[in-house]
Amino acid sequence: MPHKALLLDRDGVVNVDHGYVGDRSRFVFMDGIFALTRHAMDRGFRIAVITNQSGIARGYFTEAAFLELSGWMRAAFQAQGVELAGVFHCPYHRGGTVGPYVRDSFWRKPNPGMILEAAQRLDLDLARSVLLGDQPTDMEAARAAGVERRVLLSPDAATAAAETATSVIRRLEDLIPALR
Template sequence: MSCPALFLDRDGVVNIDHGYVGTPDRFQFMDHIFDLTRTAMDQGYRVVVITNQSGIARGYYSEEEFLALTAWMVDEFRARGVELADVLYCPYHRAGPVERFARDSFWRKPAPGMILEAARRHDLDLARSIFVGDQPTDMQAAQAAGVGLRILVDPNKKAAETKTANHVVGRLSEIVPILTGLSPNFPGNSC
């Protein structure tokens, strides 16, 4: 049986976006991220992080440094009772000076490649899934992939583009009631 997922962008949703965060000393978790992800798991969602990481292509940090940071992040979630089903990342950016990563990619949001790959790997039901992001490109990727509920985190609630988002919230704590208030027919609450 296909499972619903809670897809999370990383910078600006999982952690405060300090700009090209590539090491644990610059990684600061967002308030309420663990409450949100635990609630999602309790509701039967698999939690998946979907992140553009052009900092690799731009040479701000190496892919190895990113992978080490990701392993640390996964351990931090696990220590708080949250199992991440997967972390998918796109290291590519056409303008990056690191030749190996200087190209376009179907995985780079707003393209839906990472979401579609996660669905393939984990047998996810995208129509019953949720994507939480802080950029219009997150919402565009989620819509293109067929994610049923798209939530844009915008602290000022003045998003320039909301037509691809179903909800706009100011902070993560506002998502927990949305999750718990969904009709059982939307998420299925089982996996």
């Protein structure tokens, strides 16, 4: 039977969004991310990160640097008792400057490609899963992929993305009671 998942955007959900975070020196975990993901794991959710990384296409950091940072991030989660089932990223952006990455991609949110790939690779039931993001593109991608529960993390509940979200939270801890 396919698994339910908690799908997380990275910048602004897993870590503080300082803009194009490509190394440990700028990576700061969001308050509450470990408690939220431990709670979700304890309730049978697989945890995966779904992240656009146009900083690769723009030349701010390499894909190798992103993968190294992701390995470090996974180890930090593991040290907190959380197993990340996967980290899915889209390095492509048509406005980039690094040749091989300058293009449109079905993986780039708001397209559903990364979510659909995660569902296939991790045997996920998207109808029972939750996507937590902080941007309208996160909500649009989740809706296009068939994720029933789309949660927007926003200090301002009146944001435009609220219309594509199924709920809006102000802090990560606010999602804990809803994960069963």
